[in-house]
Amino acid sequence: MAKATIPYTDYFKETIQRMREDGLLLVTCDASGTPNVMTIGWGAIGSIWGRPAWLVLVRPSRHTYSRLEEVGEFTVNVPPKELAAAAAHCGKVSGRDHDKFQEMSLTAMPARQVRPPVIAECVVHYECRVLHRNDLAPQTLAQAVHDEYYPEDNFHRIYYGEIVASYAEEDAARRLGGPTAFATLR
Numbered sequence: 001m002a003k004a005t006i007p008y009t010d011y012f013k014e015t016i017q018r019m020r021e022d023g024l025l026l027v028t029c030d031a032s033g034t035p036n037v038m039t040i041g042w043g044a045i046g047s048i049w050g051r052p053a054w055l056v057l058v059r060p061s062r063h064t065y066s067r068l069e070e071v072g073e074f075t076v077n078v079p080p081k082e083l084a085a086a087a088a089h090c091g092k093v094s095g096r097d098h099d100k101f102q103e104m105s106l107t108a109m110p111a112r113q114v115r116p117p118v119i120a121e122c123v124v125h126y127e128c129r130v131l132h133r134n135d136l137a138p139q140t141l142a143q144a145v146h147d148e149y150y151p152e153d154n155f156h157r158i159y160y161g162e163i164v165a166s167y168a169e170e171d172a173a174r175r176l177g178g179p180t181a182f183a184t185l186r
């Protein structure tokens with residue numbers, strides 16, 4: 001199905017809700033274009049430096065991290081609930097020794113503006129180009145967050161990606177659950 005260009009704020013609620021449920025699918029690639037996908041549960045959509053932006057947090061241990069450092073572009077893909085198993089798998093195994101696209105029958109569809117592809121089976125897509133990155137600063141991190149999420153000091157790097165294209169299936173709201181699904185959104 002053809003996907004229509006949308007303002008990047010159109011599916012904000014659906015995107016955040018899906019991120020908090022099964023996670024979103026972050027796609028990167030290496031310099032030769034070979035794609036890799038990992039699940040993300042943390043991130044933010046906003047506006048920085050007058051540009052639409054996605055902030056994603058990636059630990060240096062991820063294969064995705066080296067791809068982001070190499071290519072500096074990524075796509076964020078919102079999976080429908082039918083892809084819950086794929087999101088779980090892509091959040092468990094590494095692209096270092098798994099072809100997750102093949103294992104989960106995901107289709108890499110060429111993106112419009114960036115090198116990493118989007119995932120055809122997903123419903124909403126954001127294409128991003130990294131504008132800035134920085135590592136979490138442990139000395140300014142709340143102790144409770146440090147203790148809960150960084151007992152091994154493996155701090156995330158935050159990538160600030162300018163959203164250079166966003167598009168969605170026409171029935172995206174229905175496929176992602178519709179307005180009644182947001183009762184749990186806090």
Ligand SMILES: Cc1cc2nc3c(=O)[nH]c(=O)nc-3n(C[C@H](O)[C@H](O)[C@H](O)COP(=O)(O)O)c2cc1C
Nearest residue numbers: 023038039040041042058059063064091093094095
């Ligand atoms: C629901 C869920 C959310 C996740 N969110 C993140 C995240 O925001 N940042 C991160 O670095 N890892 C996150 N992970 C872990 C990575 O997805 C996981 O380590 C993955 O296997 C890394 O793949 P890669 O080595 O191919 O990059 C999450 C995993 C799950 C299941």
